[in-house]
Amino acid sequence: MSSSVATMTAGEIAALQARFPEALSTDRRRLWIHRTVAAGVVAYLGFCVWVFDITFDRLFGGLGKMWIVVRSMLIWKDMATWDYLGIFQGLAETLGMAFLGTFVASLFAVVIGFAAARNVLPNRIVHHSIRRFLDLLRGVDTLIWALVFVRAVGLGPLAGVLSIMVSDTGTLSKLYSEAVENVDRKPIEGVRSTGAGNLKIYRFGYLPQVLPVFLSTSLYWFESNTRSATILGIVGAGGIGMQLSERMKVQYWDQSCFIIVLILLTVAIIDTGSKWIRMNLIGKREL
Amino acid sequence: MSSQTLADPDHGPGTSPVDRFERHRAEQHRERQAKTALYGALFLAALAGSIYISHFYPTKLAAGAPKIGDYLYDILPVLSAEHLFAGTKTEGSLAYWYFNMPKYLQLLLETVNMALFSTVIGTVGGFLMCFAASRNLAPNGWLYFVFRRVMEFCRSVPEVIFAILFVWAVGIGPLAGILAISIHSAGALGKLFSEVNENVDHKPMEGIRAAGGTWFDEIRFGVVPQVLPNFTSYALLRFEINIRASSIIGFVGAGGIGQELYYVINFNFYEEVSALVLLIVATVTCVDLLSARVRHRFIGKEQLA
Numbered sequence: 196m197s198s199s200v201a202t203m204t205a206g207e208i209a210a211l212q213a214r215f216p217e218a219l220s221t222d223r224r225r226l227w228i229h230r231t232v233a234a235g236v237v238a239y240l241g242f243c244v245w246v247f248d249i250t251f252d253r254l255f256g257g258l259g260k261m262w263i264v265v266r267s268m269l270i271w272k273d274m275a276t277w278d279y280l281g282i283f284q285g286l287a288e289t290l291g292m293a294f295l296g297t298f299v300a301s302l303f304a305v306v307i308g309f310a311a312a313r314n315v316l317p318n319r320i321v322h323h324s325i326r327r328f329l330d331l332l333r334g335v336d337t338l339i340w341a342l343v344f345v346r347a348v349g350l351g352p353l354a355g356v357l358s359i360m361v362s363d364t365g366t367l368s369k370l371y372s373e374a375v376e377n378v379d380r381k382p383i384e385g386v387r388s389t390g391a392g393n394l395k396i397y398r399f400g401y402l403p404q405v406l407p408v409f410l411s412t413s414l415y416w417f418e419s420n421t422r423s424a425t426i427l428g429i430v431g432a433g434g435i436g437m438q439l440s441e442r443m444k445v446q447y448w449d450q451s452c453f454i455i456v457l458i459l460l461t462v463a464i465i466d467t468g469s470k471w472i473r474m475n476l477i478g479k480r481e482l
Numbered sequence: 483m484s485s486q487t488l489a490d491p492d493h494g495p496g497t498s499p500v501d502r503f504e505r506h507r508a509e510q511h512r513e514r515q516a517k518t519a520l521y522g523a524l525f526l527a528a529l530a531g532s533i534y535i536s537h538f539y540p541t542k543l544a545a546g547a548p549k550i551g552d553y554l555y556d557i558l559p560v561l562s563a564e565h566l567f568a569g570t571k572t573e574g575s576l577a578y579w580y581f582n583m584p585k586y587l588q589l590l591l592e593t594v595n596m597a598l599f600s601t602v603i604g605t606v607g608g609f610l611m612c613f614a615a616s617r618n619l620a621p622n623g624w625l626y627f628v629f630r631r632v633m634e635f636c637r638s639v640p641e642v643i644f645a646i647l648f649v650w651a652v653g654i655g656p657l658a659g660i661l662a663i664s665i666h667s668a669g670a671l672g673k674l675f676s677e678v679n680e681n682v683d684h685k686p687m688e689g690i691r692a693a694g695g696t697w698f699d700e701i702r703f704g705v706v707p708q709v710l711p712n713f714t715s716y717a718l719l720r721f722e723i724n725i726r727a728s729s730i731i732g733f734v735g736a737g738g739i740g741q742e743l744y745y746v747i748n749f750n751f752y753e754e755v756s757a758l759v760l761l762i763v764a765t766v767t768c769v770d771l772l773s774a775r776v777r778h779r780f781i782g783k784e785q786l787a
Contacts, residue, residue, distance in 0.1 A: 257652035291532035
């Protein structure tokens, strides 16, 4: 590399290596660890290629097919005959599902969040059983809930609302209860010292502290739910995903592409809008 | 008081500091009320619209609620205390409930394997893209712009949609799911990686440049050693997310345990629904706990959002 190294003699280099063994000699043990890890990773990748039957033919034959799809996605034909009303109604359904699901889940979460907070209900058994129940609601993916609710209440956006509501009740309750656990004790003691009843303690001691956190958390999850609501329709739970998967099944690639672009735009707009609201109404707060 | 103060703001009875304070306060109060009313109205309009469009009516809910209850009751296994540990042939035993366990385990293994493999590929993809997509490291503005947009596209399109496309292209099976999850992961990780890169210390890079190193040398010896711990922990976080994704991506035929779950739900094999769902939740939770432990070794607890 640099000329100063080149002008050093081999003896000088050896002398320097002897003087600073830690900086200038290679650590054989570390080298071997690195080699073993690398060999392990390569072996794992090879194993995966074998077990998933990833062959050159499949991959590149598939890519050839993809090219046909991409091409027909980019050439939009017969745009006048597209069912715009259905598409935009699907989009509205998606937003409605996300909004209503988040809103109802937030209502539940206010109650459950307080109940699951250690400083409100100090009973260990109650605390743990509520937490595990919430873990279960959260652990089952929204799409699985959607599939279950489609079975129970039929195809359509109602199943989507219910699935978002249930899985978000799990998430929001947990986050809300953490907010309640992190409150400052001093205002609460102050309110209590004035002789206020329990209800007033919650209203004037807890609520002003936790409400901004609740609001910004819910808004953030509305954002994320808009994203998940776009795909709920794939299992029949209403929204734009239903329009999209119907068109993909019959290989209307150009219309599918239009819907995907629409989804990306909507998600971007909701993201920006909700970020703006969070900044302006609630103040900057890291989640 | 107000009419006179408005007519003559500097003289008269309304000019004492207290009065001015009161006026200012009333003004602010009115402004606040107007704002609250506006946002409240907007909120109510959005709420009404959502209720209308998603048919969230009390009558429909009342009709649906018992059905939901019935369904949840139906998928619960029949377990009896005396036969709990009996064989697969006895109704009421755990073994009867999980009679299909060998198949489940095989699918579960496939699911975890899909998630791990896609995480590796996605990490490599994100790693390759992230340096050109960091504002401070990008060799030129064009590359920066192109890589940013590519990554944005990869992470904005939901995995399931990619999966439907790939099922069409490479056929039903795990390969479609792997491709879909890998692309999504590469986009998401690339963004997180490039954010790490943007906070990197520039002194090592300058040293390498001074010694005559190329752009690649700068990245390899100046940036990578600084960012590798964060990259590792983000990749692990992505693995947790990908476990969830790979367990549901089978709904569209892209392999993993989701395919089986879709099948048993649609064919109303009630007890198998709860068996599979519990298995998935347990797996996801275990992986979360394990990976959280490993992650905290690479990076402090606080730094991960």
